[in-house]
Amino acid sequence: xxxxxxxxxxxxxxxxxxxxxxxxxxxxxxxxxxxxxxxxxxxxxxxxxxxxxxxxxxxxxxxxxxxxxxxxxxxxxxxxxxxxxxxxxxxxxxxxxxxxxxxxxxxxxxxxxxxxxxxxxxxxxxxxxxxxxxxxxxxxxxxxxxxxxxxxxxxxxxxxxxxxxxxxxxxxxxxxxxxxxxxxxxxxxxxxxxxxxxxxxxxxxxxxxxxxxxxxxxxxxxxxxxxxxxxxxxxxxxxxxxxxxxxxxxxxxxxxxxxxxxxxxxxxxxxxxxxxxxxxxxxxxxxxxxxxxxxxxxxxxxxxxxxxxxxxxxxxxxxxxxxxxxxxxxxxxxxxxxxxxxxxxxxxxxxxxxxxxxxxxxxxxxxxxxxxxxxxxxxxxxxxx
Numbered sequence: 001x002x003x004x005x006x007x008x009x010x011x012x013x014x015x016x017x018x019x020x021x022x023x024x025x026x027x028x029x030x031x032x033x034x035x036x037x038x039x040x041x042x043x044x045x046x047x048x049x050x051x052x053x054x055x056x057x058x059x060x061x062x063x064x065x066x067x068x069x070x071x072x073x074x075x076x077x078x079x080x081x082x083x084x085x086x087x088x089x090x091x092x093x094x095x096x097x098x099x100x101x102x103x104x105x106x107x108x109x110x111x112x113x114x115x116x117x118x119x120x121x122x123x124x125x126x127x128x129x130x131x132x133x134x135x136x137x138x139x140x141x142x143x144x145x146x147x148x149x150x151x152x153x154x155x156x157x158x159x160x161x162x163x164x165x166x167x168x169x170x171x172x173x174x175x176x177x178x179x180x181x182x183x184x185x186x187x188x189x190x191x192x193x194x195x196x197x198x199x200x201x202x203x204x205x206x207x208x209x210x211x212x213x214x215x216x217x218x219x220x221x222x223x224x225x226x227x228x229x230x231x232x233x234x235x236x237x238x239x240x241x242x243x244x245x246x247x248x249x250x251x252x253x254x255x256x257x258x259x260x261x262x263x264x265x266x267x268x269x270x271x272x273x274x275x276x277x278x279x280x281x282x283x284x285x286x287x288x289x290x291x292x293x294x295x296x297x298x299x300x301x302x303x304x305x306x307x308x309x310x311x312x313x314x315x316x317x318x319x320x321x322x323x324x325x326x327x328x329x330x331x332x333x334x335x336x337x338x339x340x341x342x343x344x345x346x347x348x349x350x351x352x353x354x355x356x357x358x359x360x361x362x363x364x365x366x367x368x369x370x371x372x373x374x375x376x377x378x379x380x381x382x383x384x385x
Contacts, residue, residue: 029369031056032065032082036348036381041109042070042078042093043381048109052347052354054364054384057082058110060090062369062385071099071125073176073378077143080376080383081130082111083123089114089132097128098158099142105158114141117160124174124224127378131163131172131179138163138172138181146177147208148192154208163191164209175224175274176378181210182222188213188231196227197258198242204258213241216260225274226378231260232272238263238281246277247308248292254308263291264309275324276378281310282322286334288313296327297358298342304358315359323382325375330382331360332373338364338384348380 033054034043041048044057066085072078072094079093079100090111091100098105101114114132122133129142129149139160140149147154150163163181166189171182177193189210190199197204200213213231216239221232228242228249239260240249247254250263263281266289271282278292278299289310290299297304300313318334328342328349339360340349347354350363363382364370370384 030061030063032060032062032068032383032385033057033364033370034381034383035350035363037078037346037379038381040072040076040078040094040107042072042080042376044080044092044109044111046110050346052350053352054350057383060111065385067123068372068374068383068385069123069125069130069174070374070376070381070383071127071130071174071378072376072381073127077128078376078379078381079125081114081123081125083120083132087119087121089117089120089123091130097143097156099125099128099130101130101141101158101160103158115159122170122172124172124179125377126174126179127176129174131174132160133169133172136168136170138166138169140179146193147206148177148179150179150191150208150210152209166210171222173222173224173229173274175229176226178224178229180222180224180229182219186218186220186234188216188219188222190229193227196243196256198224198227198229200229200241200258200260202259213260221272223272223274224377225279226276228274228277228279230272230274230279232269236267236269238266238269238272240279243277246293246306248274248277248279250279250291250308250310252309266310271322273322273324274377275329276326278324280322280324280329282319286318288316288319288322288331296343296356298324298327298329300329300341300358300360302358321372323373323375325377325382326379328375328380328382330363330373330375330384332370332384335366336368336370337362337366338368338370338373340382343380346380348382350382
């Protein structure tokens with residue numbers, strides 16, 4: 001048995017024997033951590049028991065990982081994809097639509113390789129499908145009914161397929177059923193589900209090949225909510241489009257928009273993050289603004305009122321990275337502590353309880369070694385690495 005196999009066996013045994021115990025990481029802990037819902041094995045710890053405190057992803061070290069993306073939306077779709085530093089991919093969790101990319105539909109509770117991809121530079125995960133950038137081209141796999149694979153068809157794919165007619169891509173973002181790509185020239189392209197105008201092309205028709213989002217130039221970063229989209233421009237302003245029933249476009253209305261609109265009252269933005277029906281902006285001073293759906297306190301402003309324009313998250317400063325999920329949000333601070341807020345019905349806040357919180361609670365302590373905190377956009381799982 002190899003050294004890595006022994007490590008994996010030990011981690012799995014620990015997860016099975018002590019599923020409810022605290023697994024808080026310290027500076028000497030090298031593992032990718034995960035907590036929350038685990039019915040499909042999406043925590044990657046070899047088990048299918050929910051975790052109220054962080055546990056280790058089986059055999060996956062932080063120093064091996066470049067990026068992690070989590071997707072899902074139910075018992076048959078929750079999964080995760082990891083981009084390793086050598087440019088290869090591993091995946092785990094549900095696989096009913098082939099979203100693990102291994103050519104099967106068998107679920108898996110621990111990481112294994114995605115077939116046929118190397119040299120990958122970026123990844124994204126949605127509701128039962130995933131995407132990766134390799135050499136400026138985009139590859140997708142999993143659910144395809146809404147055209148979200150971008151290959152001109154609407155069938156699922158259990159192995160990666162090439163998105164049509166798209167090159168020189170530097171960044172991708174994946175929503176519940178749609179995808180966005182940023183090209184080197186600062187333009188944005190989109191495909192997939194479009195029932196709320198989330199593709200930004202001025203219509204509501206689904207698209208199974210990429211279409212350019214009109215009027216967007218000098219974009220430097222993208223993020224996709226479930227049915228809305230966000231773009232950060234070189235000037236530090238934010239554009240949004242798609243579903244807006246909860247104010248997630250930030251334009252002081254609740255009207256959907258199939259074309260980009262300006263998010264109000266924002267400047268000095270360094271990153272944008274789309275959640276289920278909510279949005280966040282990280283500012284250059286380390287503070288956070290939030291807007292949109294807030295039924296479970298996921299905006300972190302101490303209330304449960306929806307917001308149609310950005311509001312401060314008052315208990316947060318020194319934020320290094322942030323990720324919203326379905327009804328909860330996770331952030332990592334400059335001291336490497338991890339905090340979370342919002343819904344907590346399956347322990348997705350990572351504080352050892354199932355009590356919701358409208359303000360941040362601690363999931364991992366200072367010095368945890370964490371720099372990134374993906375959350376499953378459409379569901380109730382959190383990760384830290």
